[in-house]
Amino acid sequence: xxIEMKNVKKVYHTEEIAVEAIKxxxxxxxxxxxxxxxxxxxxxxxxxxxxxxxIDKPSSGEIKVNGIDVAKLNRKEIAKFRGDNxxxxxxxxxxxxxxxxxxxxxxxxxxxxxIPKDEAKKMVEEILNEVGMGDQGHKFPNQISxxxxxxxxxxxxxxxxxKIVIADEPTANLDSENSYNIIKLMHKMKNKHxxxxxxxxxxxKIVKEAEIIxxxxxxxxxxxxxxx
Amino acid sequence: xxxxxxxxNIFRHKKRTALTALIISIGVxxxxxxxxxxxxxxxxxxxxxxxSMLGHIQVHKKGYxxxxxxxxxxxxxxxxxxxxxxSELEKMEEIEGFTPRLxxxxxxxxxxxxxxxxxxxxxxxxxKLVSPELxxxxxxxxxxxxxxxxxxxxxxxxxxxxxxxxxxxxVLVGTNAQGSVNGTTxxxxxxxxxxxGPEGKSGYMHLEDAKSLLRMEEVLEIAxxxxxxxxxxxxxxxxxxxxxxxxxxxxxxxxxxVHPWTKLTNFTSTIVIIDVxxxxxxxxxIFIVLFSIMNMMVMAVYERxxxxxxxxAIGTPPAVILExxxxxxLFLGFLSSVAGxxxxxxxxxxxxxxxxxxxxxxxxxxxxxxxxxxxIVITIILITIISVVATLIPAYKAxxxxxxxxxxx
Numbered sequence: 342x343x344i345e346m347k348n349v350k351k352v353y354h355t356e357e358i359a360v361e362a363i364k365x366x367x368x369x370x371x372x373x374x375x376x377x378x379x380x381x382x383x384x385x386x387x388x389x390x391x392x393x394x395x396i397d398k399p400s401s402g403e404i405k406v407n408g409i410d411v412a413k414l415n416r417k418e419i420a421k422f423r424g425d426n427x428x429x430x431x432x433x434x435x436x437x438x439x440x441x442x443x444x445x446x447x448x449x450x451x452x453x454x455x456i457p458k459d460e461a462k463k464m465v466e467e468i469l470n471e472v473g474m475g476d477q478g479h480k481f482p483n484q485i486s487x488x489x490x491x492x493x494x495x496x497x498x499x500x501x502x503x504k505i506v507i508a509d510e511p512t513a514n515l516d517s518e519n520s521y522n523i524i525k526l527m528h529k530m531k532n533k534h535x536x537x538x539x540x541x542x543x544x545x546k547i548v549k550e551a552e553i554i555x556x557x558x559x560x561x562x563x564x565x566x567x568x569x
Numbered sequence: 570x571x572x573x574x575x576x577x578n579i580f581r582h583k584k585r586t587a588l589t590a591l592i593i594s595i596g597v598x599x600x601x602x603x604x605x606x607x608x609x610x611x612x613x614x615x616x617x618x619x620x621s622m623l624g625h626i627q628v629h630k631k632g633y634x635x636x637x638x639x640x641x642x643x644x645x646x647x648x649x650x651x652x653x654x655x656s657e658l659e660k661m662e663e664i665e666g667f668t669p670r671l672x673x674x675x676x677x678x679x680x681x682x683x684x685x686x687x688x689x690x691x692x693x694x695x696x697k698l699v700s701p702e703l704x705x706x707x708x709x710x711x712x713x714x715x716x717x718x719x720x721x722x723x724x725x726x727x728x729x730x731x732x733x734x735x736x737x738x739x740v741l742v743g744t745n746a747q748g749s750v751n752g753t754t755x756x757x758x759x760x761x762x763x764x765x766g767p768e769g770k771s772g773y774m775h776l777e778d779a780k781s782l783l784r785m786e787e788v789l790e791i792a793x794x795x796x797x798x799x800x801x802x803x804x805x806x807x808x809x810x811x812x813x814x815x816x817x818x819x820x821x822x823x824x825x826x827v828h829p830w831t832k833l834t835n836f837t838s839t840i841v842i843i844d845v846x847x848x849x850x851x852x853x854x855i856f857i858v859l860f861s862i863m864n865m866m867v868m869a870v871y872e873r874x875x876x877x878x879x880x881x882a883i884g885t886p887p888a889v890i891l892e893x894x895x896x897x898x899l900f901l902g903f904l905s906s907v908a909g910x911x912x913x914x915x916x917x918x919x920x921x922x923x924x925x926x927x928x929x930x931x932x933x934x935x936x937x938x939x940x941x942x943x944x945i946v947i948t949i950i951l952i953t954i955i956s957v958v959a960t961l962i963p964a965y966k967a968x969x970x971x972x973x974x975x976x977x978x
Contacts, residue, residue, distance in 0.1 A: 394882070396973045396976070416887060420885065424884020433875075435976075497883070
């Protein structure tokens, strides 16, 4: 199992009340699956993805990612763990505006994984071609479209060859055609790289591409559709 | 790549970066202008005091400086010690020249009325080496050799009050250490202008005439000029060492005392005040840099919180996030201080070619601002370090952001 969750809870405390965002979720995910979390806004999809992506910690329960109990890692170790094992695709693309498309993809290789520049260059060129952006490397994020930005974000997430890619609402800022194309691309990349893809959406049209669909509602999880 | 990102980041908000850089640069320009102007003032004043009055170092009989009357003729250096000291000073290559002097108070009479005047008796040929600028203050003398036996240079104030001019005769009456009074007739060969400094109102006569007038063979002081004024303290220490070794009395104590020019004039306290003002100005500059950079970096962290969350989520270690911001602060401080230094140097150069001069009393200060490369480099290093320090807190905050909180913002 690439992800093992046992009775994971997440409680947010405000000054007056405590809000339980995740209410005891248990979940096992196998390697190389294309998984979707679907549900309305505020259901807890993002919280669940943040915990799986190791950028948030559960209030209680256990979570193992790639066999590691991530709750036991310190700040530095968890950053390294994410760099080695997890890729992220964000709703708003989150590319660095001062870097070119090429540099945005090169960043996790040279800064996070300390891969030599020459080697990184080859890897970036390869992944850029795979996402259909081979001739756009020199452009800055503000010079490309939303769909292209998300392709770059997919390339950035995959270039380090992570075990898991977390995509929180990757199509929320795209039109339906681009949304469909992005999901197709993610699926294609999952097959090519044997990476586990977990994405959240509230768009029922694109969710059908997923192999496993989990419905998230009020902090709880239920499997809606079995493997295709 | 981190350095490249930091470099690009400082140009994200060009207007804000330009404004911050401008504030720092103006601060640096002000410091350089102040340093240049005060250095020029100090140089002129120190030059006037050392080159036309004191010399760089003076040797006196032990106890001279603590004596209430610094022209007391019983505080003399005896002839034997004087000659021994000359032979030692001649061996020192760092010394440009040295000369004996006698200083005393005398009465000047024009056969009609009398007035008191301080006299410095010199050996003109030797004095030229020690006080090369002295003749510039004396009207009527081109070369100090003109001050021959039987002649005198009187101060401007005496000349005015007694209506004396060049070519007139005066009678100079002096009293020696034993109280014996004697007088001599001397011809005025020059009128010396008043000047700021400890001996700015004294007249001059030939040493041999003074010895004859006072019926003594000894001298009161030996003034020394060194080749490099920056080495005064070093050479002063060397002479002290020599005296403590070879110029001892029967009790084994030094018979002479040595003082650099800085201990012989009150202008040293003016220099200290100028230096304190300079330090104050630098402290103000430090605060300008500190608050400008800190403000800019706090804004940058606030605006880029989401981006910090992204790079943190994809595995960037906290130390690298800290490093990116530190580089930004370093670049901004370094570039601003370099730009400010260049502008400051250009303004200094323009001021120096404009030949602006200020008159104060009878002295004039030609404003030729000079700033040493050492001072420029120190200023740039200081500003750069302060910029990095100012970046520390916002950079640390950025590196400690939880990715989930940062992304949520």
